[in-house]
Amino acid sequence: MISLMATAHPTPSAIGLLLEDLELTGTAIRVPAGELLFGPQREPGTLYLISHGLFRVIDPPDAGRRLARTLAWLGPGEILGWNALVPHDSHRLWVRAERESRLIPLPVRLLARRMSRQPRLGIEIIAQLAGHLLATYTEASELIRLETPLRLAHCLR
Helix, strand or coil: CCCHHHHCCCCCCHHHHHHHCHHHHCCCEEECCCCEEEECCECCCCEEEEEECCEEEEECCCCCCCCCEEEEEECCCCEECHHHHCCCCCCCCEEEECCCEEEEEECHHHHHHHHHHCHHHHHHHHHHHHHHHHHHHHHHHHHHHCCHHHHHHHHHC
């Protein structure tokens, strides 16, 4: 008797398939280490899929009143530039390449077409956003519960 488990191959993720799509990878851009992808005067106009490298998402300082904070570290297979979907959002984050990196531009229209043909891609993108939202919710609820000295220590870490 032949086992189906022995011949089954794991199904690649829909986002993983984008990383292998020659039409998209041909448009990849190189980002040198230390370069701000988004920051002052550089707002996201498109989404980007990280092909290689590491990016740091930073909550910038507030006119000298607050220190910058690292909100997230993002690597291959993750998407940057969600603010492109909310163009009138007043809260801007900085995103800096921490290593030499490669990004695949994902214009919103292209992504919408792909998701209409491949619903699993939409589910994976929602899952990625939900993960970011859950991390934000967890951090906010921890800060609410902490006493002031601990909250201050948490913000300075």
